[in-house]
Amino acid sequence: MSGNGCRRAGLAQLPRRFDLVVIGGGITGAGIAAEAARTGASVLLVEQGDFAGATSSASSKLVHGGLRYLKSGQWRLTLESVRERNRLLRSRPALVQRLRFLMPVYRGARPGLAAMRVALAIYDLMGRSWDSRAVSAAQALALEPGLAAEGLRGAVLYDDAQTDDARLVLCLLQEAQAAGAAALNYVRVEQVLSAGGGVRGVALRDLADGAGGEVEADLVIDAAGVQATSLPGAPAGGPALRPLRGSHLLFSLERLPVRRAVSWLHPRDRRPVFVYPWQGVALYGTTDVDHAGGPVRMSAAEADYLLEGLARQFPRLGLGLDDALASFAGVRPVVAGGKADPSAESRESAIWSAPGWVGATGGKLTTFRVTARQVLAEAARQFPRLAPAPQYAAAAPALQHRGEPFRQWLRQAGDSEREAVAGTPYCWGELRWSARCEAVLHLDDLLLRRTRIGLLLAHGGAGLLERVGMICREEMAWDQPRWQQERARYLVLWRAQHAPHPERDA
Ligand SMILES: Cc1cc2nc3c(=O)[nH]c(=O)nc-3n(C[C@H](O)[C@H](O)[C@H](O)COP(=O)(O)OP(=O)(O)OC[C@H]3O[C@@H](n4cnc5c(N)ncnc54)[C@H](O)[C@@H]3O)c2cc1C
CATH class of the missing domain: 1.10.8 (Helicase, Ruva Protein; domain 3)
Structure with a gap:
């Protein structure tokens, strides 16, 4: 986006020097650019594809604490995420909306109803809202008639939130821009430039017209998602990443009629999967498999896994791939923790630095502001004027949606x-x-x-x-x-x- 919010500016129109250059126009980079522009710093963000063109348009679009992280003991991440969810619900009502979840509980299943109620009481406590409750099997079926009825003991209901991930990124970029930042899509960082023992800028290529150029900066921020830690010329010190692919299927609500989010444990590996109404369709996912590189798309094995999960929870619908409208897949930039099971890897973000350089990857869409502020706090150790403002930015209502x-x-x-x-x-x-x-x-x-x-x-x-x-x-x-x-x-x-x-x- 150019300075006036319309049309795309080219590399030629850019100043040659900025206080801060952010590499990557996903949620991490956009959040950092928005927060940094508020400090009064001059900021440039460059994205090699389209804004949100990689992982940040392919998430499950949930703004959530992540109930499942409680089970694996990631208390801090859950608490941080629940607080962020609440802040975003308050500050961006046009973009982040409450989403009611129903989680059916079946005879002999673990966790059972009692354990689920305890987990939800903790979740409620973290969010300081008392939304969860348990219902009988008959009530659950009245709420979601398509559910498998056999062995159903009841269900729990609780609240999280949903968004449009790509639009959220765009809004953050528009806010950054309104505060004076420049943001260019289809501009790739070809080389990180160093001098005198520190990073001093980046060499850029405008993929729209082939033009090249160099930009100097006091600080360069690596927010390149799964490509973070592998930018040419970048300082070492970033974490090892384990790219994990997740795929989704979209169905019409006529074919997969759900009234709220339904979440259940997949029969094969007991991972939580979910379906919910999003933009007038049913969004269903997701998988969590190692991504070996190459095109990011749902594999046949993932499609089978997803359909098997649907058949268990909605047996009367008889859904197959022919019923689906579309699919999408994304790759999570997860910090490798050496776990055998991909889903057991932590979803916390990692931040590292070198002279003239701060990197950030991992984390969740939900916690973009926490990451942005941590990155700026790290940046301020080198350039105190980049310290994040004491208060969270209020979303500019005019820029919502x-x-x-x-x-x-x-x-x-x-x-x-x-x-x-x-x-x-x-x-x-x-x-x-x-x-x-x-x-x-x-x-x-x-x-x-x-x-x-x-x-x-x-x-x-x-x-x-x-x-x-x-x-x-x-x-x-x-x-x-x-x-x-x-x-x-x-x-x-x-x-x-x-x-x-x-x-x-x-
Ligand atoms: C299947 C799936 C489901 C998820 N669901 C949720 C969810 O429901 N809720 C939630 O909170 N989180 C969720 N997440 C996590 C969340 O989506 C990611 O943590 C987040 O989108 C990562 O954002 P990012 O900006 O770090 O990476 P990206 O969005 O990938 O952005 C990095 C950008 O850097 C650019 N780039 C790379 N190299 C260069 C270069 N040399 N020059 C210029 N640009 C470059 C890339 O093109 C890319 O656009 C999910 C993730 C996946 C994959």
């Missing part, structure tokens, strides 16, 4: 802009606004992250492309060959990464 300028524009726009994109919670004006104002460079930026239409409609919304094409041609001056190229790129990418059938469509 698409913000007030969008709402004003939409009010006076024609009816066709307010028309709903059928089968989605979006209106056509949102596509136009994003194309005009939200640093869209490729069609997939628009359909997979500025809006999530490509995940909500069968075949990635291919049936809408003609009308989308008109908007792109008008707003981004794409000529016919460019549009054809973008259309083909989007459809190939969708089939490779988001089609529900891993083998048939790859």
Whole structure:
């Protein structure tokens, strides 16, 4: 995004010196940039793909304490996350919404109802809210009629929250920008530059036009997710990472009718899995498997695992991959702890530093502000002026979701802009606004992250492309060959990464 919030600026328009350069435009980098810009520092964030183009658009989209972390004794992480969840619910109501969970409990299952109630009492205590309660089997079935009834002893209900992960990243970047930061997508750090025993800047390549350039900075922050610790020229000292892939399937709510989140233990390995209504579809996940590199997409084995879990909990629905609308997969940047079971690895973040350099990886979407403030506290050891503000930033209400300028524009726009994109919670004006104002460079930026239409409609919304094409041609001056190229790129990418059938469509 450029200084005026519209269009994408190029490398050529950038100053050659910043106080701080952040590498990575996922939630970690965006959170750091937003917090750093508040200190008055000059900040540049660069992202080699689209903003939130990697893990931060492929999470389960839960803003949660993580009930399961209690079981593995990660008390601090759970407490921190629950507090963050509550802060975000209060400060970003347009983006983070309460989500009621129902967890059925079956005869002979461990943990049983009594243990679940104790765990939830602790969870409630941590969140200082008393939302959880137990219900009978009959009540559970009345609440969620599709549940497997045999052996059902009852259920527990509790609250967490959900968001749109890609939009959250974009909002943070817009806040950073409003405070004076620059943020560029499709700009890669090719080399970390050092001199006199410390990092002094980065060499950049603008992937949109091929231009290269160097930028100097007092401090460079590595927020490159799974690529953190492997940037060319970066100082050593980061943790060993264990990239863990997680995949999800999306179904229409007609095919998988849930009214709230339902979470249960997968019959194969007793890991918690869940399904919940998100943007008008049912979002179901997730897996937790070592990612050996290569394309990030759901494997056939993960698809089998997910379907097996669904068949156990919703046996009457008879769901298969043909019923799914789409899939998506992401890779968690998890700090390697040497555990045999991927799910037993800690989800805490790691922060490390060297002269002119701070790195941060691991952690969760939910705790982005905690990470950002820890990173700035570490940065302040080298440059005291970068110390984080004593108070958490209040989210700027005007920037939540698409913000007030969008709402004003939409009010006076024609009816066709307010028309709903059928089968989605979006209106056509949102596509136009994003194309005009939200640093869209490729069609997939628009359909997979500025809006999530490509995940909500069968075949990635291919049936809408003609009308989308008109908007792109008008707003981004794409000529016919460019549009054809973008259309083909989007459809190939969708089939490779988001089609529900891993083998048939790859
Ligand atoms: C399946 C799954 C489910 C999850 N569910 C949840 C959840 O429900 N709740 C929750 O709180 N957390 C969840 N998480 C965790 C959360 O999504 C991640 O912790 C978080 O998104 C990581 O953000 P990040 O910014 O560190 O990494 P990323 O989002 O991957 O961002 C790093 C960015 O750095 C960029 N980059 C790398 N190298 C360069 C370079 N040389 N130059 C420029 N840019 C570069 C990459 O392109 C990338 O976009 C989940 C994760 C996964 C995978």
